[in-house]
Amino acid sequence: MKVIITGCGFGGTEVASELRKRSKELDIIMIDRRRRLEYQAAHPEILSGKVTPEEISGDLNRFASKINAEFINDAVVNIDFEAKKVKTRKGLEIPYDFLVISVGAEQSFLGIPGAKELSHSVNTLRGAIETKKALDGLDYSKKVSIAVIGAGLTGVEVAGELVDYFRDKASAKIYLVELMPRILPAFPNENVATYVGNFLSERSVEILTGAAVQGVSEEEIAFKGGKKLPYDIIIWTAGIKPNSLLEKLDLKKEGGWLKVDPYLRVEGIMNVFAVGDTVYYEIEGVCAGQNVEEAERQGKAAAENIIRTIEEKKLRRYRPKNTIQNPRAFISLGDNKAVMYYGGIIFKPFAYRMKKFVQWWYMRRFR
Ligand SMILES: Cc1cc2nc3c(=O)[nH]c(=O)nc-3n(C[C@H](O)[C@H](O)[C@H](O)COP(=O)(O)OP(=O)(O)OC[C@H]3O[C@@H](n4cnc5c(N)ncnc54)[C@H](O)[C@@H]3O)c2cc1C
Structure with a gap:
């Protein structure tokens, strides 16, 4: 069985590592137009020189080899859902059994x-x-x-x-x-x-x-x-807007974002999942936010549901936690200070150190 992951940011890499944790046999192919994952939450600190580009980006090739996956540095330009093939800018046409769309958002x-x-x-x-x-x-x-x-x-x-x-x-x-x-x-x-x-x-x-x-x-x-x-x-x-790849895909969308069912499958296609910023997901009046936590949680959940599909088990419904209605985040303020906003409450002590710890913990997987 071959799973292709298109877009290897927070969502895509989480799908890959969770798939590998759950199955040694799967062929996992990771495709990204960049060679390195970008830890966007730390980009503002590039301006003040508090972080270097190397510290806040991770080699996707190294990540892939650590989990015994294949990494292809190429841009996906189209997807043929009938033939189950991903088409890339360099002219590759790669067949898949399962596909994950995790191409993120673009600046508007x-x-x-x-x-x-x-x-x-x-x-x-x-x-x-x-x-x-x-x-x-x-x-x-x-x-x-x-x-x-x-x-x-x-x-x-x-x-x-x-x-x-x-x-x-x-x-x-x-x-x-x-x-x-x-x-x-x-x-x-x-x-x-x-x-x-x-x-x-x-x-x-x-x-x-x-x-x-x-x-x-x-x-x-x-x-x-x-x-x-x-x-x-x-x-x-x-402002952000949906990735321009989505315009080419004849799929159900909400405001240009991909609509997924409660199992994170692209609506109407059983072997194609989508996670992260690229997705519009609403359940019981609650909408998933476009943030790292959601991308990672959705990545894990989609991977689990791919394995469950293969094993012919009942799929698990996804419940967002960091939502539009109730967001949570670290907010850096400069001067090595930050606040953590969680459950409508602001936490100040140690917030900056916690934010930096989360960054360090996350980036370990690329070393
Ligand atoms: C400056 C900035 C600061 C942020 N700060 C925070 C924060 O503090 N906290 C927080 O929770 N969220 C923050 N976010 C949002 C957070 O980064 C996103 O929600 C998160 O990255 C979404 O993960 P993703 O996997 O969906 O997309 P991404 O992480 O953006 O990954 C998408 C990947 O797809 C690849 N890709 C795109 N198109 C193609 C294609 N056609 N072919 C192949 N590959 C493709 C890209 O190269 C990229 O690697 C910030 C975003 C920005 C831009």
Whole structure:
């Protein structure tokens, strides 16, 4: 039996290792367009130099050989569900018995004119490294202005790391721009936004809420209502969209994301599973969030259900835990501080150390 895993981030690698734990016989083929897994949660810290690219990315080839799987460094360009074949950019057509789609999400610039062309981003490791280079290359003989667009989890973390980056440099103004009336709008408890907002404001970050970016030109950001903000660097953190591969796949979707049944099978196809950011999963009024915890839990659950299908056992229903309705996360603030948001409560002591421990623990598997 051959299982192909397309996309080897948090979800895909979890599927692979769980499959191997449960079966020594399965042929496991891991395909990714990148050679290294990227630990995206630490990308903002590339800016302040707290982490190196090597520390926060892992060699997928090494990972695959440790679990006796095959790794193919190639991009999946299409899938023939009838013929059960995956097609790759290098022209391979690889047959499978089971398939897992775990290609994650992509950055969205929300169709705002100039945003994609003129912004930097930390969504990919390469993007984070290039953003750091752009910061290093600024002319510090004058005051510089950095605009972080989007004050979700990544936006506030980027703002915090920028404060650390500029600590020993000439003066810089950091703006954190959010469309919604408050920062961290995805977190239902307003207290976390207040705490994080105060922390960043005390460190001289200027927070602009209810600010709708309408366009970006070489010199300035234009807001709805006519306001303009001159900038030296924009770091775009607002919005994600489904992976462009999904557009080619004739599958059931919700807003472009893949719909899966309670066993994490792509709706209507019994031997194709999907996990992680790429998935829209709703059960009993609760929606899975797009985060590392969900990608990993779904990866484990999908692997178990693949094995159960092979063994002709009853499949297990998946229950999300880190949900849209009740999210949980570590939020780094810069200055080696963080908060942990869990069950609507904010935990501060040791949160940064715990976050770093989780990162270290996770990355061990690539060493
Ligand atoms: C900057 C940033 C910070 C974040 N911080 C946090 C955080 O603090 N906490 C948290 O829980 N979540 C965080 N997230 C979200 C988290 O990283 C994602 O939810 C998680 O990575 C989802 O895992 P995944 O396996 O679905 O996708 P990914 O980890 O993105 O993996 C997808 C993989 O698919 C590969 N791929 C894509 N297309 C193709 C193709 N066509 N062919 C082959 N391979 C392909 C990619 O190269 C990638 O390796 C953050 C995200 C970003 C961008």
